[in-house]
Amino acid sequence: MNEASGSRPGGRSARVRASVHRAVEDLVAEGVRIEDLTIPVIAARAGVHATTVYRRWGSVAELLASVAEHRFTGDVVVPDTGSLGADLERWATDVARDLADPDTLALMRASIGAGETASCACTADRRTQIAAVLERETARGGDVPAVDAVVDGLLAPLYYSALFVPAHDDGPAPGDRVRALVGKLLGGDVLSAQALTP
Template identity: 45%
Template sequence: MNERQPVRRPGGRSARVTAEVHRAVTALIGERGYGGFTVGDVAARAGVADSSVYRRWGNLETLLTDVALTRLDARSPMPDTGSLDGDLRTYAAQVAREITGPDGPAVVRLAVALSGNGEQGLKAGDELRAARMRQLQAVLDRPRERGEPAPDALDVLDHVLAPMYIRVLFGLVPLTPEYVDGLVDRLLYPRP
């Protein structure tokens, strides 16, 4: 018996629904904050049925995790400039643009809120941190393969990424290129 599998087209209606639902979530996070809306609110804002959201994501926490992972996972390729200095500066600049973009602050607040909200929230926080650490490790592995000494991923997190996230969370933006480069300088070229 030859069972036919549904053909999924990249793009198409499914991609449009996902994009609209994600936009609705980030808009609602920006307006009302975490916990200030329901699946029904998201569906209404996105122009889809509640059942579509439940069918695809199951519940609000799973949807919020998907939005945060998608937005903070920065699908852009990891930089390969030929040097640790160049790679780290380029990566830090990408992260700065990502977290200060139109939806950036709302998504950062969402990630923080998710990681402190019960077992599912802790899992979401773990997934977000793991995604960011995979990116960071990819940036650091390439220089090591070339024989360049590279800092530990947690050092980059503590000295470059964390200050940027804190500034976004407390509204201390913009993250100027000079500020971001200064974070990288302090990590790579510490003064005695």
């Protein structure tokens, strides 16, 4: 969002931030456990002095929140296929593909383990993406379910599967699963979906 935030967004600060973020992603991707993911380790990998990391982020939890926020925002382009169903299907497919990446999943696990702030950073942008899709359909003149209904019907199952279902493939192929979820979400009359979360 505001990569250039701070009172001095000049080259070096941005470089350091990028370097540290990259280091965190790499270390998590390499399977370093949360308790071993310490600031000196991160700083060493980033080629930055540990003091800098302590001063800028303070703790591993905040750093993970920062990384998660940047990792999980703005990387999905909201599609515009012309129909709500197709838009949702495409968007959910992108989300599912993202969650299928082991590195992404590892980062999310770490963020969830780091606390509520970092955890919420993983999904904050998803809601705005959903809202954008729904708003587009509204502009077309169609009825849309509530954002929370889409979260319950699409996002929650995808995240749940990613986190709690063992890696071995279960049931439907990824594409079929998304299709089925969207169909179920939109199949029920839209009114009840709207009334679900007042």
